[in-house]
Amino acid sequence: MSKYWSKQVHQLHPYVPGEQPKIANLVKLNTNESPYGPSPKVLQLLRDELVERGDDLRLYPDPTSQSLVHTIAQYHGLQDNQVFVGNGSDEVLAHAFNAFFIQTKPLLFPDISYSFYPVYCGLYGIDYRAVPLAEDFSIEAADYREAGGVILPNPNAPTGMLLSLAEIEELLQANRQCVVIIDEAYVNFGGQSAASLIDRYDNLLVVQTLSKSRALAGMRVGFALGHADLIDGLVRVKDSFNSYPVDRLAQLAAQASFEDEAHFQVSCQAVIRDRELLVAALAERGFHVLPSSANFVFAAHASKAAADIAVGLRAQGVIVRHFNKPRIDNFLRITIGTPEQNTALLAALDRLVD
């Protein structure tokens, strides 16, 4: 608290990111990072850049990330003016809340969802209504109507559960009056992107990140896909905030990632395969696991409290995420690790639950 703060700063409820502990040999399954590294071609390109043109770091990056924008547009079969790049999908989302969701009617999003959404609403003074998930934790598309805006993750987080493209389209048709954001941070682990609907719905914005399936959380690149008028709105907000949000190496790394489709596919498939193995192994150990299309599972044990399991795992060097919130306080969100990490997790669990 300070008398020097703008008034609204006192009312902010900042997001609390999963911890990034600096402990060696931790089995880190708490922030949904990829268990595999980025494409070796990404690392090679960055090394070459530093050797051949290292002094160019003295120069500002391209403020529009034009080359990366073009690569992403080509990859998704879109035009360059349908792509916006930012400093991680969190920054892209922040600009999108500002650009589209300050409306008379409230913004709608699921009550159990990415916990940054209400934080953005606090930052921009956006009125919102959290729509309860069904009893089985699924999103009912029909619950989202007459909104000032709609945002949902697909698959949802932290549940991991997926909406079909048909359900997304139903939601778009019921909300032609406002922007609908589909936040696809985890879509590459079993979902279908709504990007294919962009040319039919000028109110659809699809947001993706390179932090999960492309293993570049450390480089902070995310992007939005949508009608050129929506992208233009994002650009106007971005250029009123920070002209150069994506640094030279991040632009290069992101671009190289899209140019190694094989590495991307192999990594995603390995995570999907190991997710199914982990789901079965957790079920054997008395866990109820929600059906996941993400790189994590959301699981509740039949008899042992999630908070206690999280503490017990941590004591053994395994960290997972526990949200102390209504309806989900008995669940753990567990990132899919390497086969070795998943085995270590199960061994640690075996020491805690019967």
Added chain:
Amino acid sequence: MSKYWSKQVHQLHPYVPGEQPKIANLVKLNTNESPYGPSPKVLQLLRDELVERGDDLRLYPDPTSQSLVHTIAQYHGLQDNQVFVGNGSDEVLAHAFNAFFIQTKPLLFPDISYSFYPVYCGLYGIDYRAVPLAEDFSIEAADYREAGGVILPNPNAPTGMLLSLAEIEELLQANRQCVVIIDEAYVNFGGQSAASLIDRYDNLLVVQTLSKSRALAGMRVGFALGHADLIDGLVRVKDSFNSYPVDRLAQLAAQASFEDEAHFQVSCQAVIRDRELLVAALAERGFHVLPSSANFVFAAHASKAAADIAVGLRAQGVIVRHFNKPRIDNFLRITIGTPEQNTALLAALDRLVD
């Protein structure tokens, strides 16, 4: 324009950054980048990181940039809780406008100054008053009183002119009721940092960047120094916007830069020396040059229009910045380049002016 935009997006007047043309062999003197590369130790550290721990790019960076914050605090003789790091000083400034300048009374800044300030005001709905510079383009500290906030660059941009620490202190004493930001993007080229006043003025925020004197514009790192309560306000806003604004390589690069004081000093001294040579050479060619403490000069020719000179230079592969604005439309802002670039500039000028 789009019916889907939030209302205020239609009223934004985004900042227009200096161009980053992709033309080879350009003498690029338009965006005040360092003519020299970053410390070789920065490049070496980044290369080593990519070789030894490249796969760590899959992991999120430290959201608080703690190690970098500590390095900067030590460098400036401050505590860690007096330092805030962001994605370039533009992002730091954006958060600071939001955190401190939404007040009942108007924000004050010079009428000729960094043109992003009024843009931030548009983004956050901040009422401001542009205070005219004196006839000789100097800032009169006594003109800034009873404000809801004060921000000024020192040295000022695009004039390059410096306020003394005594004048800064006069300004702080006259404005104990609000936050005063001293934007020191160019302070290392001849100014004295106001960081030494932080422990006496809890309303002072000093903002610096690694984009100019540390030759890391391409990596996007800036920071703020001030009382822990002000830093806390910035952290609250940042964590309501984007938890991880500075990527892993940017944090490392910035830290390594502070660990090579010799490279930093040699680069700054070379720029200062070449600035004095350029000022003399421009004066010989009929230019009026404002006294500069920055890595650029602001110069008007006695008889030839600045806009025409800029076009004539561009035709010869030399780009400088011209602002088509009242009072300064006859000036050119020219970044100090390498001795070779400065010679090329003068040769190109000799073909245009007598």
